[in-house]
Amino acid sequence: MTTSTPLPARTAAPLLRLAPGDTVAVAREALAAGTAVDLAALGEAGALTVRTDVPAGHKVALRDVAAGEAVRKYGQLIGLASAPIAAGEHVHVHNLAFTASQAGAGSADAGPGGYAVGVDARPTPLVPPAERRTFDGIVRADGRVATRNYIGILTSVNCSATAARRIADTFRWPGALDAYPNVDGVVALTHGTGCGMDALGEGAQLLRRTISGYARHPNFAALLVIGLGCEVNQVAALTSGFDLPPEVPVVAMTIQEIGGTTRTVAAGVERVRELLPVVDAVRRVPVPASELVLGLNCGGSDAWSGVTANPALGVASDLLVAQGGTSVLAETPEVYGAEHLLTRRARDPEVAAKLVRRIRWWEEYTAAHGGSMDNNPSPGNKAGGLTTILEKSLGAVAKGGSAALEAVYEYAEPITAKGFTFMDTPGYDPVSVTGLVAGGANVVCFTTGRGSVFGCKPAPSIKLATNSEVYARMDEDMDVDCGRVLTGEQTVEEAGRELFELILEVASGRRSKSEELGVGDEEFQPWQLGAVM
Known part of the structure; x- marks a missing residue:
């Protein structure tokens, strides 16, 4: 199976089997108990009688399945029967179960660790230059390519969320940006953290990496970064890690330094108004x-x-x-x-190993x-x-x-x-x-x-x-x-x-x-x- 299983030949039949040998088929439409389904469209002789009501999109057993036996869909294991299942019965949470031992089962040609690596990693040929497609994008001064042109307002901490939203709201009114047709908007992206955390811990590092990634996003032409002033995620430390080209304006503000919410909002609105003509001066190419x-x-x-x-x-x-x-x-x-379907497509063992490490981390994290x-x-x-x-x-x-x-x-x-x-x-x-x-x-x-x-x-x-x-x-x-x-x-x-x-x-x-x-x-x-x- 590839990860993009083609839909079988189109048919008006009420059941759809996604791969040969599947234990179940999917009901195209709601099926009432007692409905007889001709199996000819599935390449089989005879008919199947639906034993219980089956909602559209749900599974129907194509054959009898013993308790503990594997159930397959897409040609792959999706669980074990938690009770005997008769042909024509609805297959769902009442009779199909998952255990952790079923996950990552790999395949018969699996290598060390239970995963086959790279066996389906076929390079994708690039289309000839004459057939290369384009889109109308915005090319920033440093060569980054944008699909949108926003002024962003980022917050270091939840405490500055209200001020950030009020600044952005000033530019939401109908007609507020009519004079700047190349500006897609002023957007405030707020969050619920930034303090009450270990300044050197994993959570703080991840938050800074996320905010910094947004700051570097080419769809932001200019930025306001607003903090409270006393938070763990300090604005000065945050913005120093943005690593942005000088052509991208970054305005840092803290509410405590400016003198409160109202003054911060007024100052932020004024800075956005100053930035709008600069941000508008782009053209798509x-x-x-x-x-x-x-x-x-x-x-x-x-x-x-x-x-x-x-x-x-x-x-x-x-x-x-x-x-x-x-x-x-x-x-x-x-x-x-x-x-295991992705490790089979990994270009080298290290790519596959990194994916598996993240899977194992999630198992430990949830446990x-x-x-x-x-x-x-x-x-x-x-x-x-x-x-x-x-x-x-x-x-x-x-x-x-x-x-x-x-x-x-x-x-x-x-x-x-x-x-x-x-x-x-x-x-x-x-x-x-x-x-x-x-x-x-x-x-x-x-x-x-x-x-x-x-x-x-x-x-x-x-x-x-x-x-x-x-x-x-x-x-x-x-x-x-x-x-x-x-x-x-x-x-x-x-x-x-x-x-x-x-x-x-x-x-x-x-x-x-x-x-x-x-x-x-x-x-x-x-x-x-x-x-x-």
């Missing part, structure tokens, strides 16, 4: 698609995520890699149990807090048909296409490699994408089966609905209807190519649905590690 860093994320997943939207995004990821660009998969808890990696599927995921973390992960890794895995990064580290890469992040969407954007992602694609209203300023967020029902119900929030793959209107390949074109358009300035709605200010959520003191 054609730049190679290789300058794109595409963040890959999913949230509110359902059973169709791994069948439609995620594989389509995997196609788009591969197309970008072929252009010389970069894509970044994340959400380590949501590749757990499918990491230390009394949790389990299988706690990851949310109630919404389960209502959408996902049962175990293995099943969720197998669908999630499809976002990464089939290109070789070139690098593995820790949270919010700068993404420097070209090609397909991975960043260690939590599965919680705002925290995950915050790490990706801190690393340099200048476009994010976000797949959702239950419906997400996610944005991630300063990077544009493109949302892909896994099914047409969610797309129609939430059309103000969804950019792409990948449910057309299920109806036969598109193949996964066609959906991926269409998405790639949309990525280029959005990178060129076309506003995504989340941008039209103004979503993305509150989703800045740095990963909080360490003791709160």
Whole structure:
């Protein structure tokens, strides 16, 4: 199995089997108990009688399964039967279970540590120069390429959040930026920490790395950095680590030094007004698609995520890699149990080893807090048909296409490699994408089966609905209807190519649905590690 399993031949049959030998099929539509399903579309003779009501997107057993026997989907293990399962029965949380020993099972050709390394790492040929694509980007003075042009207001500590928001709010009113058509906005990114922590500890270091990554993001043309004055995460120390070119204005302010909230807001508004003409003096120019860093994320997943939207995004990821660009998969808890598919694509043993080390860290981290990696599927995921973390992960890794895995990064580290890469992040969407954007992602694609209203300023967020029902119900929030793959209107390949074109358009300035709605200010959520003191 590759991580972008193609959808089987289109059919009107109510059941969809994703790989030969699968124990289960997925119900295309809600099936009532007693429904007889012709198995001819699955290449088998006879009929299957559905024994219990099965919601759309949920699994149906294709044969009898004994208690303790492996259950397979996508051609891979997704759990063990926790009770005998009869052919035609609904397969879900009541009769399918996960144990940690099932995760990272690797494969028959696995090497030391239980993982096959590099056996599927095939270099992606770059398209010929004459076929290289471009987008209309903004080239900064030091050569960094932006997809948006914001003034950013960053905070060192939660205590300065209100002042930062009030400064940004001054420029939200209709007409406030009409004189500056090349400025995408003034955005305040606040957070809930910055003090009550060990100044030299892992948590403080991670926070500074995340904020510094945002400060260096090419989509910020100028910055205000606001602190209180007495916090652990001191503004002067923070800004000294930004390592920005002199062309990027950085204005540092502390509320205690200026004399309170009202004076800080007034001073901040004045500085933004001074910066606006400077920031507006940019123009978009054609730049190679290789300058794109595409963040890959999913949230509110359902059973169709791994069948439609995620594989389509995997196609788009591969197309970008072929252009010389970069894509970044994340959400380590949501590749757990499918990491062997990524080690098989690692370009060298060290890349694979780094990924496995992060998996082991997560096992220890969750165990230390009394949790389990299988706690990851949310109630919404389960209502959408996902049962175990293995099943969720197998669908999630499809976002990464089939290109070789070139690098593995820790949270919010700068993404420097070209090609397909991975960043260690939590599965919680705002925290995950915050790490990706801190690393340099200048476009994010976000797949959702239950419906997400996610944005991630300063990077544009493109949302892909896994099914047409969610797309129609939430059309103000969804950019792409990948449910057309299920109806036969598109193949996964066609959906991926269409998405790639949309990525280029959005990178060129076309506003995504989340941008039209103004979503993305509150989703800045740095990963909080360490003791709160």
